[in-house]
Amino acid sequence: MPENSKKTQMVSRKNSIFWSIGSLLLGAGIMFFLNYFTNGLPSITPTEDIRINDASYTYINPLLECNVGSSISDELQSFKGDLQEEINKLTKQGEIDSAAVYFRDMNNGPWFGINETEEFFPASLLKVPVAMAYLKQSESNPALPAEKIVFATSTNQNVEYFASTPLKLGATYTVNDLIKAMVVNSDNDALDLLLTHADANNVDPQDTFKYLNVSLAQSGMVTVRQYATFFRILFNSSYLSYDDSEKLLSMLAQSTFTEGLRAGVPANIPVAHKFGEQWTYTGTERELHDCGIVYYPGHPYLLCVMTEGSDFDAMASAISDISFFVYKQVDSQLKNL
Numbered sequence: 001m002p003e004n005s006k007k008t009q010m011v012s013r014k015n016s017i018f019w020s021i022g023s024l025l026l027g028a029g030i031m032f033f034l035n036y037f038t039n040g041l042p043s044i045t046p047t048e049d050i051r052i053n054d055a056s057y058t059y060i061n062p063l064l065e066c067n068v069g070s071s072i073s074d075e076l077q078s079f080k081g082d083l084q085e086e087i088n089k090l091t092k093q094g095e096i097d098s099a100a101v102y103f104r105d106m107n108n109g110p111w112f113g114i115n116e117t118e119e120f121f122p123a124s125l126l127k128v129p130v131a132m133a134y135l136k137q138s139e140s141n142p143a144l145p146a147e148k149i150v151f152a153t154s155t156n157q158n159v160e161y162f163a164s165t166p167l168k169l170g171a172t173y174t175v176n177d178l179i180k181a182m183v184v185n186s187d188n189d190a191l192d193l194l195l196t197h198a199d200a201n202n203v204d205p206q207d208t209f210k211y212l213n214v215s216l217a218q219s220g221m222v223t224v225r226q227y228a229t230f231f232r233i234l235f236n237s238s239y240l241s242y243d244d245s246e247k248l249l250s251m252l253a254q255s256t257f258t259e260g261l262r263a264g265v266p267a268n269i270p271v272a273h274k275f276g277e278q279w280t281y282t283g284t285e286r287e288l289h290d291c292g293i294v295y296y297p298g299h300p301y302l303l304c305v306m307t308e309g310s311d312f313d314a315m316a317s318a319i320s321d322i323s324f325f326v327y328k329q330v331d332s333q334l335k336n337l
Contacts, residue, residue: 057242057246058246058250058270058295059234059235059245059246059249059250059253059270059272059293059295060234060235060236060237060242060245060246060249061106061107061235061236061300062236062237062238062242062245076105076108076110076299076330076333076334077333078110078112079326079329080103080112080114082325082329083101083103083114083322083325083326083329084114086321086322086325087099087101087114087322090318090321090322094314095309095311095314095315095317095318095321096307096308096309096314096315096318097307097308097309097310098115098118098307098308098309099114099115099305099306099307099308099318099322100113100114100115100116100118100120100223100224100305100306100307101113101114101115101116101224101303101304101305101306101322102116102224102225102227102228102291102302102303102304103301103302103303103326104228104232104301104302105299105301106232106235106293106299106300106301106302107299107300111302113224113225115224116223116224116225117223117225118223118224118306119219119221119222119223120221120222120223120224120278120287120289120306120308121220121221121222121276121278121287122216122220122221122222122227122276122289123276123277123278123287123289124186124188124274124275124276124277125222125227125274125275125276125289125291126205126276127182127183127186127191127274128183128230128231128248128252128274129205129208129209129230130182130191130194130195130205131179131182131183131248131251132208132230132233132234132239132240132248133198133203133204133205133207133208134175134179134194134198134201134203135179135240135244135247135248136207136208136239136240136244137201137202137203138175138244139240139241139244141201141202144175144201145174145175145176145179146174146175146176147174147175147197147201148172148173148174149172149173149174149175149178149193149197150170150171150172151167151168151169151170151171151172151173151189151193152169152170153169154166154167154169154189154192155192159188160186160188160277161277161279161312162186162257162259162275162277162312162316164184164185164186164187164256164257165185165256166185166187166189167181167187167189167190173190173193175194175197175201178190178193178194179194179248179251180251180254182194183248183251183252183255183274184251184252184254184255184256185256186255186256186257186274186275186276208239211239212229212230212233212239214226214229214230224291224304224305224306225304227289227291227304227306228291228302228304231272231291231292231293231302231304232302234248234249235249235293235300235302249272249293250272252272252273252274252292253270253271253272253273255271255272255273255274255275257273257275257290259313259316259317259319259320260273260275260288260290260305260316260319260320260323261273261290261291261292261294261303261305261319261320261323262323263316263320263323263324264319264320264321264322264323264324264325264326264327265294265323265324265327266327269294269295269296269297269327270294270295271292271293271294271295272292272293272295273290273291273292273293274290274291274292275288275289275290275291276288276289276290277289277312279312284310285308285310286308286309286310286311286312286315287306287307287308287309287315288307288309288312288315288316288319289304289305289306289307289319290304290305290319290323291303291304291305291306292304294323294326294327296327296330296331296334298334299330299334301326301330303322303323303326305319305322305323307319
């Protein structure tokens with residue numbers, strides 16, 4: 001059988017698996033759809049937040065109270081116009097065809113977006129809400145993370161451009177192992193196994209979307225502002241427990257994808273993030289996204305970048321450039337405070 005024909009059958013097989021839970025959630029070369037969410041996002045307004053500031057946690061700062069505040073922080077001023085110029089430069093240079101950016105000051109709440117209503121295919125970004133759904137269920141079923149699952153067959157290996165260490169066929173993994181492989185290595189087989197066993201464990205990723213009132217377009221596409229909600233919720237610990245929010249963000253901080261947001265930030269600054277890539281076997285269009293929290297000392301910020309283009313390496317470089325630009329803006333304003 002021709003290689004292209006084999007690949008077509010592989011994609012068709014994945015589609016049938018994921019439509020059974022109402023969504024198509026694989027990365028590299030697969031359309032991601034969640035057609036059953038119809039409600040819009042809650043409005044987001046700048047705030048001055050009251051938080052617990054518990055030093056025992058590294059990646060979260062749980063929100064206790066949210067008060068309406070000014071559109072800009074007393075410490076951090078908007079640099080939206082300068083960032084727009086940087087994106088225009090990257091577009092003109094041909095590194096990307098288009099980009100959307102969402103930036104948010106995680107402690108005080110001010111945010112801005114560039115093309116924040118433009119829609120993209122989320123691809124492997126949707127592994128984060130799947131992980132959240134499993135961790136939420138584990139709060140009522142503490143034995144769930146230790147449940148063992150045998151990895152018997154694979155149709156997903158070698159289908160991602162930015163690939164990492166795959167699972168080993170025939171090996172046995174716990175649910176916790178699979179969650180970690182899914183978010184750290186963006187492993188599609190780990191996602192397959194978790195979704196295959198979701199019903200038996202009363203796990204439904206749809207519940208996460210519904211509870212957070214996050215709505216995707218009927219096409220399954222998402223905006224940077226919508227997707228950023230998941231990282232805001234994790235940082236605020238307002239959906240999962242404090243410990244589980246910390247756990248998931250700590251996994252995301254171990255991501256093996258280092259070409260995007262991570263590459264634009266000094267190595268000593270933690271970055272909890274998830275990337276997603278979308279492509280087809282026949283087309284030349286590509287999408288690459290990277291979203292997460294950059295833990296600038298005393299002033300963490302959320303940065304979500306979604307791009308379209310024709311070259312993954314060029315798009316990864318553009319995301320890195322945007323990340324570096326944002327970091328330098330934040331650092332220049334805050335380092336002497």
